[in-house]
Amino acid sequence: MVSRRDLRRELRRRLQTVAEDPELEADLILTRALAISRAELLADPGEPVDPERVRLVEHLLACRLQGKPLPYVLGEWEFYGYRLKVTPAVLIPRPETETLVEAALEAIPPDVEDLAVDVGTGSGAVAIALAGARPHITVAATDISPAALAVARENISRYELDRRIELYYGDLLLPLRDRLKSERLLAVVANLPYVPTAETAKLAWEPPAALDGGPDGLLVIRRFLDQARDLLPPGVPVFLEVGYGQAGEVSAEVRRRFPDATVTVRPDLAGIPRVVGFLTGHHRQGSPAASLSPDLTS
Ligand SMILES: C[S@@+](CC[C@H](N)C(=O)[O-])C[C@H]1O[C@@H](n2cnc3c(N)ncnc32)[C@H](O)[C@@H]1O
Structure with a gap:
């Protein structure tokens, strides 16, 4: 042998x-x-x-x-100390996304209850990291991919977080619209697709819905910001992961919708500006009918 x-x-x-x-x-x-x-x-x-x-x-x-x-x-990968199941239905969790987790945790005090939101949860990596670090919070996590949500469910069960992480199928914040009005929100985090379409070919093993951010990579992030403007109450910390070279443009997109917001940019461990953060406040009214369209290609 x-x-x-x-x-x-x-x-x-x-x-x-x-x-x-x-x-x-x-x-x-x-x-x-x-x-x-x-x-x-x-x-x-x-x-x-x-x-x-x-x-x-x-x-x-x-x-x-x-x-x-x-x-x-x-069939598995480590993120923030958690060993997560990964299949080709979900993005492979990246080390730079730990910066997103850290940014959100700074906004969520250790002993609070209430609700945090993870938009585009994929394997559940960010939701699990947040719920693991803040033992009294609930996390509502959304995704547009039923197959990804099934993987997230398994990972959440693996860490016995089923009672504190709730999964929703649907477009960005829309599945949570009623909860967003009625509950106290600790933070909203989102690692959305941000790779320009032309660059997705080199990541062909991963699901296009997790990567493809349209021609300039910011299509889904802009739609998220439209929904955030229309659905989130004032005073909610929001954190968005962005790609290399996108932080300036994403910050400008935030200011267009939230003119009073102070926008912060946090680098990842490689020094790349990675997380755009802001507090929702008074904002320009958009057209909900247009901005809440679930059509991903528009
Ligand atoms: C970049 S991956 C991030 C996955 C995970 N949060 C992580 O950090 O590893 C983006 C995720 O957003 C989901 N997604 C894409 N468009 C969406 C939409 N319109 N509404 C909700 N989720 C969406 C994808 O299915 C994918 O799981």
Whole structure:
């Protein structure tokens, strides 16, 4: 039988063509397929590997060699300390989105109850991070993808947060319109699609609905801001994740709808302006009929 050491060496060699870090990827595939921790893998390198497990390693490796992103190969990925199920129905949670979580948590005091909102929840990553860090809040999370909501449901159950994270199917804030009027809102966070259509091809493994922000990337964010203007009461902190080079334009879009708002921009760990934040206040009246249209292509 082949040993863990031999398998590891072989995986590292073969992953070199696709992986930036073949050593790390080899270990992640091995620990997943053998259902052991990395510490166990390193502690017992001579241990023989069961042929059924070897076949599973080979299957995962073949998927990776076809170019499938590692999180989809493994079927799970870590975000903010949570191990989340990920399938091709959801965006792979990114480390830069932890900046969005941090920004929102600064606005939500530790012991409060009340409601936070996560728009475009995908795997549930942001909602879970918020609910995990603030044990008395409720999070209402929306998504336009039923398949993504099913994955979010599993992740929420995995962390036993079912009673504090409520999922809604629908367009941006619209499924929550009644709750937004009647409940005290702690914060609204949104990591919406913001990749310009022409750049989505290089992220082909991930769902287009999670990425495609129209010609300049800001189509969905503008529609969200229209809804925020029409549906959110004054005084609600709102945080939007944005792409590289978009923070200035998104800040201007905020000011067009909320002229009195102080807009802040927070960089991610790489120094890229990543989260645009503002407090809803007095705002210009828009045309609700036009701005609340759920037509994503308009
Ligand atoms: C960039 S992903 C973010 C996923 C997750 N929040 C995260 O940070 O990993 C955007 C999510 O927004 C959802 N979405 C796109 N358009 C939407 C809309 N009009 N209303 C609600 N959700 C939408 C997508 O299905 C996708 O799950």
